Amino acid sequence: MSALRWLSLPLLTLAVPAGFTFWAFPEGLSPVRTVAIVIGWIGCGLLLVNLLLMLREPRLAGWLGGLERMYLWHHRTGVAAYVLLLAHPLLLATDGLADSPTVAWQTLAPLDESWPVWSGWLALVLLMLGLAVTFLRRMPYRAWRWLHAALGAAVLLGLYHLILLGIDEPVLPILAIAALILGWRAVRGDWGLAAQPYVVASARRVAEGTVEIALRPLADPLAVAPGQFILVAFFAGPNFRGCGEFHPFTVSSIGRDHMLHIGVRALGDCTRRIQSIQPGVAARVMGAFGNFLAERTSAPQLWVAGGIGVTPFLGVLRAGGISAPTTLLYLNRSETDAAFLPELRAIAAATPLLSLLAVATGSALPDLEHLLPEAQHLAGCECYLCGPPGLVAALKRVLRQRGITARHIHFENFEFR
Amino acid sequence: MRKLYISATAVFWAMVFVFWAGSVWSPRAEQPTVGSADRAISAAELARHALPETCWMAIRGGVYDLGAYLPDHPSRPQVIEPWCGKDATEAYNTKTKGRAHSKSADEMLINYRIGTFVPDGH
Incomplete structure (x- = not known):
């Protein structure tokens, strides 16, 4: 991977929170309150980067070193933002200690407050619950995916919290960008607007619990290199009903007429169902992603x-x-x-x-x-x-x-x- | 990252509990007494403090010197500064969607009191 690609994600992760902090740096406040506010803005910037990294666009993935790397940084920025946003209200309350412990608690206490603080609390609790679900590995993927998406609502609610506090000047554009990214992902990534139509041409069992499926393009074929992976959603066929979710599958070969072959192992509910897939099933395909084996040298x-x-x-x-x-x-x-x-x-x-x-x-x-x-x-x-x-x-x-x-x-x- | 999530969440709730316990068990802060030291401040005198640096506001019958506090206010300056030198009771009572400021704000406000507002005074 080139140095520029390798640096792209760390630089993006630093630049967006730094930009937010520079734009909204508070002046003339006590040191603790200043740190509390700066930490809130860094958390907000990390969440925006986090949203960007969930987009499934091949060109963006190419710039940022691959989809898998984007997802790794999606996890990192999400948890880092969460930790900072937990510290934000605690530091604001600590600043209140200068007046009295009562003022400190009332800065935090949701029952004594109104929507500007309630919305902040609600966003934080949603973030907390959404992340708890994220770490539940055994949950079925479909339920997991929907609950994980609730984290998007937490981000929007957190930004609304800032608007209710009267900080609308820098926040409204940020809210618009966050909503745009979430909408982009939903429309292009989840509903499949970015995908091309394919149809299952054949399916053959290649091992216990593994099938190899051939996909024939019905429109412009995707540009795919051997070893790359694609995101595929299977829909209805004559005697088959796919789960309609996009899952990653590596391309095992590219045949004549741009026919794509993928290996599918029964690892979850959806891929178990795919084992009984038949020719004629409609599919949508996104990609291609990954450069895992693309930059090989002549070394052993x-x-x-x-x-x-x-x-x-x-x-x-x-x-x-x-x-x-x-x-x-x-x-x-x-x-x-x-x-x-x-x-x-x-x-x-x-x-x-x-x-x-x-x-x-x-x-x-x-x-x-x-x-x-x-x-x-x-x-x-x-x-x-x-x-x-x-x-x-x-x-x-x-x-x-x-x-x-x-x-x-x-x-x-x-x-x- | 799972461990970081669990430990950060646990520390957060422990700290929330500590702040709550601190407010319950600590002696109540001495509040500045209001009364004999209060002086009457007219609308004209109030109006002479309409700049952010020397900002006075009348709120619920009291006059408050908020010049030092303004930079700490969470909203942007354009929201609060226009109320300097004026009776800001209505703005204070209808901060967001008709809701008043919190008890915490009331408690902090007392620290900045300098007199009683007498709108018709001279």
């Missing part, structure tokens, strides 16, 4: 795939193979779970530069200390990791212990919560 490579995380590697191999010595370590629960394994074995047999090591690991996290090559075999290697977040985190840890620096470790998690 170690590819590690966990489960369906093998798809981007398969996409590259199907598209024409490799030009550097490559080891593909393919980790699966069992051989019946291992999607595309016979095809990968056939590709490895026909490709001298590729060595394939498929390992059935069971349900527990595999013993990576033994599975990964020793440090001397990793020297000068570029490592590409794709799999569940827990596995990728464990792989990164072991590779770092073996002397591989961060810039030689490239990874993609396929989880968007």
Whole structure:
């Protein structure tokens, strides 16, 4: 990733809150009240960045280093804003201590106040509940998504709180931008205005709980490179009813007539339903996103795939193979779970530069200390990791212990919560 | 990040509790006595303090020297400054959608009292 792309998100995260603070810096107040207000503005700026980072626009994702990176910073800015916005009323109350503990409490106490303070409290409590839901990993995705969207309402309510306080000059444009971003995401991202129409041409089972689906474009095809991922929503077909939600799937190959193939593993309610998909089902597709395998060099490579995380590697191999010595370590629960394994074995047999090591690991996290090559075999290697977040985190840890620096470790998690 | 969320939320509610307990258990602050030291301030004298730096306002029959407080007021200056040198009772009572200022504001206001408003006085 270029330095400019790498710096884009940290710079954006610094610039927006700094701009807000500069614009609305209070003068002539006590130090504690000044800090309280500045912290509120920094939190407000971080929330605006946070909203921007949930947009699913390929061009924006390209500028900011990828959709997955945007989502990582979406999480970071959200939690940082939350912590600062919790400190904001506490510091205002601390300033009241200069008068008396009673004044300090009355600054906070919602029952003694009116809408300007009630709206602030309501926004903070909504933010609190919305974030609590965000951290509930076991909740079904559909319910999770709707509850997570309530955080958008918390942001708007927080800005309304400022307007009720009479601070409408800088806040009205910010409120308009926040509403525009939320509307943009809802219309283009969730309702699919940014998506292209496709139809399911075929579906074949490639392992237990995994199907490979071919999607034929019905309008202008998307520009997709092997190894990239797309967001796909499946709708109704003759005997199938999709859940209509956009989920990320890696493209396993691009066929003639721009036919896209994706691997879908049953990991949740929606993807379980997709296992019984049939030709003729309508789909909408957004993308493409990601540059996981796009910037490979001629250095020896170690590819590690966990489960369906093998798809981007398969996409590259199907598209024409490799030009550097490559080891593909393919980790699966069992051989019946291992999607595309016979095809990968056939590709490895026909490709001298590729060595394939498929390992059935069971349900527990595999013993990576033994599975990964020793440090001397990793020297000068570029490592590409794709799999569940827990596995990728464990792989990164072991590779770092073996002397591989961060810039030689490239990874993609396929989880968007 | 989950740990940060949980610990920040816990600290926040603990601090809210501490502020509440502090107000319940602390001795009430001595409030400035109003009465004998109060002097009558006419509308004409009040009107001579219409600039933000020397801002006086009449609120609910009292006159308050708010010059030092104005920078602390949460709303933007254009909202509050036009009331300097005037009877601002109506504005004070109808801050937002007809609601008056809070008890906390009432309590702070007492600290700035300098006299009694006598609209017809000379």
